[in-house]
Amino acid sequence: MDEIVTELAGSVLRVQLNRPTKRNAMTSAMYLALAATVETAAQDPQTRVVLWHGAGDSFCAGNDIEDFLKNPPGPGESPQAGLMKALLDFDKPLVAAVHGAAIGGGTTMLTHCDFVYAGESTTFQMPFINLAVVPEFGSSCSIPARIGHVRSAELILLGTPFDAKRAAELGLITRVVPDQDVLGLATETARKLAAKPAGAMQASKRLMKQPFRDQIGAAMKAENEEFSVQVRSDDAREALTAFVEKRKPDFTKTRAAQA
Template sequence: MDEIVTEHAGSILRVQFNRPIKRNAMTSAMYVALADIFNKAANAENTRVVLWHGAGDSFCAGNDIEDFLKNPPGPGESPQAGLMHAFVNFDKPIVVAVQGAAIGGGTTMLTHCDFIYAGEGAKFQMPFINLGLVPEFGSSCSVPARIGHLRAAELILLGAPFDAKRAAELGLVTEVVSDKDVLTRATETARKLAARPAAALQASKRLMKQPFREQLKAAMKAENEEFSVQVRSEDAKEAFSAFLEKRKPDFTRSVRAQATA
């Protein structure tokens, strides 16, 4: 079974995460596949709009932890970095329907989208700090720029979950709709966009992104370098061990280890 499926409906490219049993958690192979989809769509004449959603009861639960631990990203090119570059260079509208969990990358990837419709039951979280990690996909830059430092600190430095209502209050989603109607609402917007003049639509998005594009690239580079260090830290090892062992992490262990070194 393909973990990401695509389908064309006129000039709309529908992209669906297709690992419902894993809440659409991302593997390295999925990052590569999704980057390829967006890179090809960027140059495809038959694609004016991307409509993106997940199968089952989640949008994306972030990284598949077992796969992630086998293939942690390095400071240079990685599957994750490849997808980041694809997003930064994508000038066609991206419309997303978010149902259920949008965790980690499932939230930060959304910062590159133009219309985000969240079901009432959607749950968002950027839990990187809880894993001894730092934000990615440029979110250390884009989230404070969008909602201000204090609110961004609440989401990034505490890493606490927040619901669709809070996401709307913060301006992180376009609209909250009923869970059963979220894909229909996103599809309606995708169709409206597909009927607009394609060249002007892309130029308008490109102009909107232009003042921040280089800043975002710099943030991603810095994040990737820091992420590659932190993912190999004692805190991260403890966090992932605790996650797999279903216990609360003890971050004082690394402090004790340093004190006795």
């Protein structure tokens, strides 16, 4: 079964994360496939808009932890870094339909979308601190820039979950809609965008992104370097192992705590 499913309808490329039994948690192979899909869409004249959603009862539950333990990202090129660059450089409209769980990367990837429609059931969370790692996808820059440091601290330093209503209040999503309507509304928006003049559409998006692109790119690089250090720490090993073993982590016995 393909874990990234694509379908071109008119000028709209529908991209579905298709690992529903794992709440579409991302593996290294999925990052590579999604990056390739985005890069191809950027160059394909037939694709004017990308519509992104998840199969089953969730959008994306972040990294697949067991796969992640086997393939932790390094400071340089990694499957995750490849997708980050592809999204940062993507100048065509990107529309997301989100429902259920949007955890970790399932939240931070959305910061690169132009329209995010979230179903009422959606739960967002950036629990990186709970796993003894740091934010990703440039979110340490883009989210404070959008909502300010104090409100970002609640989400990033505490790893607090928040619902779709709160995400809309913070300006992190476009709109909250009933779960059954979210994909339909996102599809309608994607079709409207596809009917606009493509050259002016891409130029307008480039102009909007231009003041922030270098900053977010630099944040991604710094995050990836810090992530590669932290993910190999005793704290991260304890946090990730505890997650797999379904127990509460104990950080009091790690060397970092004793130092």
